[in-house]
Amino acid sequence: MAISKEEQDTVQVIATVTSLMSICGSVAIITTLLRRKKQSGLQRLGTTDRLVLGMSSLDIVASCFFGLGELPYVAGGSDGGFCQFQGFMIQVFSLSTVFWNSCMAHNLYNWVVLKKDLASLSSNLKYYAAVSVGVPFCFAVGLIAGDKLGFASLWCWIESNTGSLRFTTFYMFVVMAWIYNLFVFLRVSYAIRHRMQKNKRATGSSAIAVAQNAVRRKMIQYLMIFFVIWFFGLLNRSIQDLSGTTVFWALVLHVLFVPMQGFLNAVVYGGLFETKLFLDFSEYICNSPPVTFISSRLCSKDSRCFKNGPLASLLQNAAPSLTRSHYGRSARGAYNPKVNKASKSLFISTYNLAEKPLPDLGDLSEWIPHGYDVYAIGVQECMCLNELRDELWKYLGGHQAYRMFVAEIGSTNTALGFHGMIAVTIFARAADVDSGAFFMPESNATEVKKGADLIVTKAPNKGAVGLPFIYHDTSMAFFTGHFAANSKGRNRLKHRLVDSRDTLSKAVLTADDIGFDAHLTHHFVFVFGDLNFRCGSSPDNVLSLVSQACIMERDTYWRAARDWTKQAYALLDVGREGKKLSGAAADAWASVLSLDELQMVMGHDEIFSNFAEPGGLPQFPPSFRRKMGSEGNCSDYSDVPQLFKAFTTNVKEKSAKDDKKGKEIEEKESETGADLAPRNTTVKQCVDAALKLGERIPSYTDRILYHALPGKEGDITPLAYQLCDQMIGSDHRPVSGSFKFLVDDRISRGGVVGNGIDDDDTEETESSRTLYSSMEGGRGKNQGTKCTFRFHAGDFRAMEGDFAQKAEEVVVVFPLPTEDPLVEERRVHALAKAIGGAGAGNKKVAFQTKSATDVVYVET
Known part of the structure; x- marks a missing residue:
C-alpha cells in the first residue's frame, strides 16, 4: 500500500523537524562539555565526557542526512550520486551511533563492574572509535559496491527489496546492542546494590539514597531512549519487508523517533526528566488506576514509579538505619596516636617445593614457629597445595586458633607444561577475624599471570598472586610470586624486571582500580617468593665468599653452637630479637650480596623503589640450587668442598627423579668462567658469561621484600631474616622473616568478608556512634x-x-x-x-x- 502525496509531505516535515531538534540537542551537549572543560581549567575532558562528545558528534552527522529525507531521491533518483551518498552516510553514521552506544555501556561495565580505573580506560577510546566507525564503513562500502543502496521510502538507504540485507547489516547489530545494554544495566545495578549492602553503614545517609536514585533513573532513561528510538525503526522496516507495503502510522513513528536520538539524549543529559514537573507527571501516571493495578505488588503506595516500579525493582535497595552500622568501634575518650598502639607479630616465609610431595619436604616444626598473630606463607611449584594447607592449619592449632585465607594460580597438570601452584596462604588469629579486627576487603585483580603467551592472556605457570587485609586501622597486602627463570643459556633478567613491575602495577588489591601501583595503596606491602634473581660470578667465587662469611659469622656469634645455622633460624621464634650483624661479619655477607642481581637493580631504582629486605640484606647462604634430599645438606657452610657437594653448580647436573633409591645423576662439570669474565664487568654480564659456560651459580632466588608508606615506616620493625636449612626435600630452601608492627587496636571494622561475624548479629555500641x-x-x-x-x-x-x-x-x-x-x-x-x-x-x-x-x- 503506497502512501499519498500529503502523507509523504507530512513525513518529510517530521523528518526535517526532528533532525533539526536532534542537531540542536547534540550541539547543546557539546557546548556544555566544552564550557565545563574551560571552567575547570583541565587540559582535556574526562573519559565519560569524551564518550558523550563522540556520541553527540555522530548524532549530528547522522541527523543531517536524516533531515534531508527524500530530497536526494527526488533530485536524482535511486541511482543518482546524491541518493547514493545519503544512503552511504546514513548506513555509516547511524550504525556508528549503535556501536558507540554499546562502547559507552562497555566502558561503564569496565568501570563499575570490573572496577577499572576510569582514567586508564581512556586509552580504549581509539579502539572504540576504530570499531564504531570502521565496521559500519566496511558494510557501507560493500553495499555501495553491490549496488544495494537506493530509495527506502523515507530516505535513501538499503533498497526495499533487500529486507534480509537490512537486518544482517544493520538491525542485527541493533538487537545485539539492546541485549548488551540490558546486560550491562543489570550487572551495574547488581554491582551497586551488592556493594552498598556489604557496607550497610553507607546506606544510612540520605545523600547516598539521592545518588542511588539518580543512578537508577539515569540508567533507565538512557536504556529506554536507546530501545524506543530503534524499536519503531525495526517495526516499520519489518512491516515493509514482510508485507511488501508501507503503513503510514509505522512510517510516522519511525521518522519521529529515529532522527531524534540527539535531542532525547540532550533531554536526559540536561536533566529535564529530573524537574519537579516531570516527576509529578510520572507520579500521576504511576498512580493511575491501570498502572496501579499492574504494579501494585511492585510499587509501594507512597513511592514514585521510577523508584520502585517494575523497571527499577532490580535496583531497589532499602536503606537500613544507621543504627545498624558497625563499620567502626572505638573506646570512649580522646584519641592519642602516640599511646593507642598495640604491637602485633607477623611471620612470612617462601618455599619453592620443586613439585615434591608433602612427606618429602621435612618436619613443619623445623620451618614454622608458633605464636605469631599473622602468618603469610608463599609456595611455588606446589603439587600438594591442599594437603600442605591442611597440615599447616592443623599444626598451628586449627580452626579454633586461626582462620585461613587463600589465593593461588597455576595448575598441577604437568603435561601442559605447568609445574604446580603459585599460592599464598594467610593465617590470622580467630579472635581477631571473628571480632572484625582482621578482615579481607574486596579486591579487584589478585592475579598477575606471566607465563607462556596464549595470545589473549598469559599462562599462570609464572606470575604472582596477592591478598589484601586490614588489621584494625592498618592496611596490608601480601604477594607471592614465581618470576622468569634463566632458560637454555639465556639470562632473562629483563623478564624478571617486567614481572616485578607488573606484580605491583597490574594487581589491584583494592575494590576499585585508582591507577596507582599496589604498594602506594596499602600501608604495608610484602613481596616474597622465588623471584629468580641470580648471582653474577662463578660458582667457585660465590661459594668461596659464602664460606668466608659463614666462618666470620660463626666465629663471631656462634662459637659454642654445634649447629649454628639451626640456632640462627631459631631467632624467628616469637619474643626473640634477631641479631643484626656488624663489623667484619656484616661486611663479609655484603661481599656475597654485591654479586646479586636484585641488589644491583634495586640500587639503580629500576624496580621495587623504597622496598627493603628485613635487616637490609640476606645474611645467610644462597637458597638455590641444592641437591634434593640429604645430599643437599651442607651441615657446615664453612667447608668449601662440602658446599660443592651440596649445591648443583652445572646446568646439566640434575637430581634423580627416584629419590627413594637415593640415586644422583652426575655429569662432568664444564670449566668455570671465573677467569674468563673481566673484573670490571657488571653482575648481569657475569651471569651471561656463566650461562654460556653451562654453569649454575648458587643464588639468592628466594627473597622477602617489604614496603611502608611514608609516615608508616616507624610502625613496622623487621626482627629476623633467615634460611631454614632443615627442610631438605626441594632444590630450594625456605626463606623466612619476622616483623612486629603497630596498630590502633581501638579501631576495627565489623563488615567482614569471608570468615567473621555478621553485622546483623551484633548490637550497636556507643563507640560505633562515636x-x-x-x-x-x-x-x-x-x-x-x-x-x-x-x-x-x-x-x-x-x-x-x-x-x-x-x-x-x-x-x-x-x-x-x-x-x-x-x-x-x-x-x-x-x-x-x-x-x-x-x-x-x-x-x-x-x-x-x-x-x-x-x-x-x-x-x-
Whole structure:
C-alpha cells in the first residue's frame, strides 16, 4: 500500500523537524562539555565526557542526512550520486551511533563492574572509535559496491527489496546492542546494590539514597531512549519487508523517533526528566488506576514509579538505619596516636617445593614457629597445595586458633607444561577475624599471570598472586610470586624486571582500580617468593665468599653452637630479637650480596623503589640450587668442598627423579668462567658469561621484600631474616622473616568478608556512634579540615627559544581506598556525576563523617 502525496509531505516535515531538534540537542551537549572543560581549567575532558562528545558528534552527522529525507531521491533518483551518498552516510553514521552506544555501556561495565580505573580506560577510546566507525564503513562500502543502496521510502538507504540485507547489516547489530545494554544495566545495578549492602553503614545517609536514585533513573532513561528510538525503526522496516507495503502510522513513528536520538539524549543529559514537573507527571501516571493495578505488588503506595516500579525493582535497595552500622568501634575518650598502639607479630616465609610431595619436604616444626598473630606463607611449584594447607592449619592449632585465607594460580597438570601452584596462604588469629579486627576487603585483580603467551592472556605457570587485609586501622597486602627463570643459556633478567613491575602495577588489591601501583595503596606491602634473581660470578667465587662469611659469622656469634645455622633460624621464634650483624661479619655477607642481581637493580631504582629486605640484606647462604634430599645438606657452610657437594653448580647436573633409591645423576662439570669474565664487568654480564659456560651459580632466588608508606615506616620493625636449612626435600630452601608492627587496636571494622561475624548479629555500641556519624546537610555545622597543597619549583632552566611553561597534572588520592570510611558513598556519587550530565549536582546534599581522631570529613 503506497502512501499519498500529503502523507509523504507530512513525513518529510517530521523528518526535517526532528533532525533539526536532534542537531540542536547534540550541539547543546557539546557546548556544555566544552564550557565545563574551560571552567575547570583541565587540559582535556574526562573519559565519560569524551564518550558523550563522540556520541553527540555522530548524532549530528547522522541527523543531517536524516533531515534531508527524500530530497536526494527526488533530485536524482535511486541511482543518482546524491541518493547514493545519503544512503552511504546514513548506513555509516547511524550504525556508528549503535556501536558507540554499546562502547559507552562497555566502558561503564569496565568501570563499575570490573572496577577499572576510569582514567586508564581512556586509552580504549581509539579502539572504540576504530570499531564504531570502521565496521559500519566496511558494510557501507560493500553495499555501495553491490549496488544495494537506493530509495527506502523515507530516505535513501538499503533498497526495499533487500529486507534480509537490512537486518544482517544493520538491525542485527541493533538487537545485539539492546541485549548488551540490558546486560550491562543489570550487572551495574547488581554491582551497586551488592556493594552498598556489604557496607550497610553507607546506606544510612540520605545523600547516598539521592545518588542511588539518580543512578537508577539515569540508567533507565538512557536504556529506554536507546530501545524506543530503534524499536519503531525495526517495526516499520519489518512491516515493509514482510508485507511488501508501507503503513503510514509505522512510517510516522519511525521518522519521529529515529532522527531524534540527539535531542532525547540532550533531554536526559540536561536533566529535564529530573524537574519537579516531570516527576509529578510520572507520579500521576504511576498512580493511575491501570498502572496501579499492574504494579501494585511492585510499587509501594507512597513511592514514585521510577523508584520502585517494575523497571527499577532490580535496583531497589532499602536503606537500613544507621543504627545498624558497625563499620567502626572505638573506646570512649580522646584519641592519642602516640599511646593507642598495640604491637602485633607477623611471620612470612617462601618455599619453592620443586613439585615434591608433602612427606618429602621435612618436619613443619623445623620451618614454622608458633605464636605469631599473622602468618603469610608463599609456595611455588606446589603439587600438594591442599594437603600442605591442611597440615599447616592443623599444626598451628586449627580452626579454633586461626582462620585461613587463600589465593593461588597455576595448575598441577604437568603435561601442559605447568609445574604446580603459585599460592599464598594467610593465617590470622580467630579472635581477631571473628571480632572484625582482621578482615579481607574486596579486591579487584589478585592475579598477575606471566607465563607462556596464549595470545589473549598469559599462562599462570609464572606470575604472582596477592591478598589484601586490614588489621584494625592498618592496611596490608601480601604477594607471592614465581618470576622468569634463566632458560637454555639465556639470562632473562629483563623478564624478571617486567614481572616485578607488573606484580605491583597490574594487581589491584583494592575494590576499585585508582591507577596507582599496589604498594602506594596499602600501608604495608610484602613481596616474597622465588623471584629468580641470580648471582653474577662463578660458582667457585660465590661459594668461596659464602664460606668466608659463614666462618666470620660463626666465629663471631656462634662459637659454642654445634649447629649454628639451626640456632640462627631459631631467632624467628616469637619474643626473640634477631641479631643484626656488624663489623667484619656484616661486611663479609655484603661481599656475597654485591654479586646479586636484585641488589644491583634495586640500587639503580629500576624496580621495587623504597622496598627493603628485613635487616637490609640476606645474611645467610644462597637458597638455590641444592641437591634434593640429604645430599643437599651442607651441615657446615664453612667447608668449601662440602658446599660443592651440596649445591648443583652445572646446568646439566640434575637430581634423580627416584629419590627413594637415593640415586644422583652426575655429569662432568664444564670449566668455570671465573677467569674468563673481566673484573670490571657488571653482575648481569657475569651471569651471561656463566650461562654460556653451562654453569649454575648458587643464588639468592628466594627473597622477602617489604614496603611502608611514608609516615608508616616507624610502625613496622623487621626482627629476623633467615634460611631454614632443615627442610631438605626441594632444590630450594625456605626463606623466612619476622616483623612486629603497630596498630590502633581501638579501631576495627565489623563488615567482614569471608570468615567473621555478621553485622546483623551484633548490637550497636556507643563507640560505633562515636567513631562514625552521618547527617544531612542543614543539620548542625559543617566544620571540616582544610587541606592545602603548595608546589614550589626552584630550578628554572633556559630552554631553546623563549621560556616555555609545561603544565603538569598531579593526581592526589586522599584518603586511600583502604582507609576511606566513605569509599562506597564516593563511588556511587562518582557514578551519579558521570552519567548525570549537566543536571547532576544541581542539588547539593552534604554529609559528614567524624573519625576517632575527632577529624570531621565533609562531603557535598
